[in-house]
Amino acid sequence: MKRLVRARHAIVGGEAVRDFAFVVDGERIVCVGEGGALAAANPDLPCLDYGEDRLLAPGAVNGHSHCYQILLRGWADDWGFERWRDDALYRIIPQLEPEELYWVALAAFVEMLGNGITTVVEFFYLNGAGTARLEKLVEAAIDCGIRLVVARAWMDAPQAPALFREDLAAARRDTLALAEELRSAGVMVCPAPHSLHAASPEMTRAAVDLARELGVPAHMHVAEARYEVEQVRARTGLTPIAFLDSLEVLGPHFVAVHAIWQTEEEKDLLAQRGAALIHNPVTNQYLGDGIADLAGLRRRGVRVGLGTDCDLRPCMYDEMRAAAFLQKTATLDGATLCAREAWLMGTREGARAVGVEAGDFAEGCYADWCVIDRTHPSFHPWSHPVNQLVYVSDPGIVVETFVGARKVSDRRRAQRYGNERIGAELRKVAQRLGLPLDHAAAPA
Ligand SMILES: [Zn+2]
Structure with a gap:
């Protein structure tokens, strides 16, 4: 079904735009333009018309999450990190039964949509x-309607x-069947x-080969913590990105998650190979x-998206x-x-990094958007809407x-989901998992 969506205020390509509209056909945006002109050109289309009190923003793209966390x-x-991984992550998460995982995933996804x-x-x-x-995680995503990309992990350590x-054979078989x-x-x-x-290096190479075969990106945690660099160097004589390059897995289809600890040469390498x-x-x-x-x-041209990873509060505006704040701090320059730029990484550039046509109001993109309340007490008429969302709200x-x-x-809907079930x-x-439900001490 075709429909016209018109907004008095919108964010398009990271810019604030007045009286903007787009035509949706099914799930996709097929045409964008000035509100009045597009409405006049499509007089018979049903129209979703947002007034002065609303701002339309493209939906944010969360490039990396572990919802059960x-x-x-x-x-x-x-x-x-080590205590968190061993005493919380590795102790609690492996106990999750499929039905429990459904509810945990649904809770996280509903929160993200909100x-x-x-x-x-x-x-x-x-x-x-x-x-x-x-399968339960996928069911939860379909039930609440969030657009899901599964980065299906392969692990053999x-x-x-x-x-x-x-083992490698099972990982390949199940990933193919799921795809x-x-x-x-x-x-x-x-x-x-x-x-x-x-x-293992064999598994890493096989996973990336399958990604190439399927025509999708491969996702991999890389150089998140400093100890990994020493670990990889001790084992292989190379730093992580350089070692991945020696395995011939870097390329435009490769998405490195984190990649914090890199040498200048590795940054060049990541850019040359076109990895995201x-x-x-x-x-x-x-x-x-x-x-x-x-x-x-970014200066080298690496495509960068953002993710909520451990989902403390899965909100891309926070990310x-x-x-922005971390880069300003690290460079001692408030202009960095x-x-x-932060907005685009959380929307359009993030979508490109993970290979999804979304994150902006543009022809061919999925019609994914959110509606911002311009009458909200924290929404200031003097603030640029992008700065408002990134820094204030x-x-x-x-x-x-x-x-x-x-x-x-x-x-x-959020209330209904949240409160009732x-x-x-x-x-x-x-x-059932034995999480602490009472943190209060008795009064002295
Ligand atoms: Zn992660």
Whole structure:
């Protein structure tokens, strides 16, 4: 069905635009232009018309998430990476049953939609005991309507929990079957060798080969923490990006997640090979990983998107803000990485980095957008809307979210989901997994 969408205020290509409209056919935008002209040219189309009190923004693209990590929020904090991984992540997450995973994923996705995220790349590594858990995650995404990309992890390191581990043949077989099965549902499945510490070089190469075969990007955690550099160097004599290049896996289809600890030569290499990067600035701060040289990488032409990774609060406006602030801090220059650049990384550039036609109001893009409340107390008439969203607002400013031109989130729906079912199901999951439900001490 064709439809006209018109807004008095919109963000297009990172710029503020007045009286903007686009025509949607099915899930895609087929035509964009000035509101009055497009309305006059399409008098018979049904029109969704937003007034002065609304701002239309393209849905944000979350380039990297592990939705089940919401279970670690608020109690496994302030631990440092190794303790967090061993005593929280590796202890809790492998216990998740498929049905529980459904509710956890649904909770995270509904939260993302409420925060204006319309596409999420889920880097999923609970694949060692069959496909049931991943199928439940996909079901949750389809049920709530978020656009899903599955970065289907491959892991064979002996130290990883059994539920995360598999052999190469099983990883290839299940990834292929899933890609086939989900093609008609519009879900892209990307092979994702977990990292150089959790996937062997053989597995890494095979995963990237399959990505090439399928014509999709391969996602991989690379050089997130400093210890990885020493580990890889001790094992191979090379630093991580250089070692990946020696495996011949870098290329335009390769998405490096994090890539914080790189030499200048490796940055050049990443750019020369045309690889993309997903930067997760909130998680990088939370886990004390470090500060990626975004400014340097972008200067070299590396495509950069943003992700919420451990999903403390899955909100791309938070990630944009963190990305800008970290670069300003690292370069001691408040002019480094402006609001518009951060905005584009969380929308259009992020979409390009992960190979999804989304993140902007442009012909051919998915019609994914969110509606911002211009009467919200934190929305200032004197602020540029992009700066407003990147630096000032909290996600409560998003009132509706559309994916593929279909409304999938609004305040009423969020309340219904949140209050009636998801909260109760999450509590049950937390109880069964033995998460701390009472942090209060008795009064002295
Ligand atoms: Zn990750």
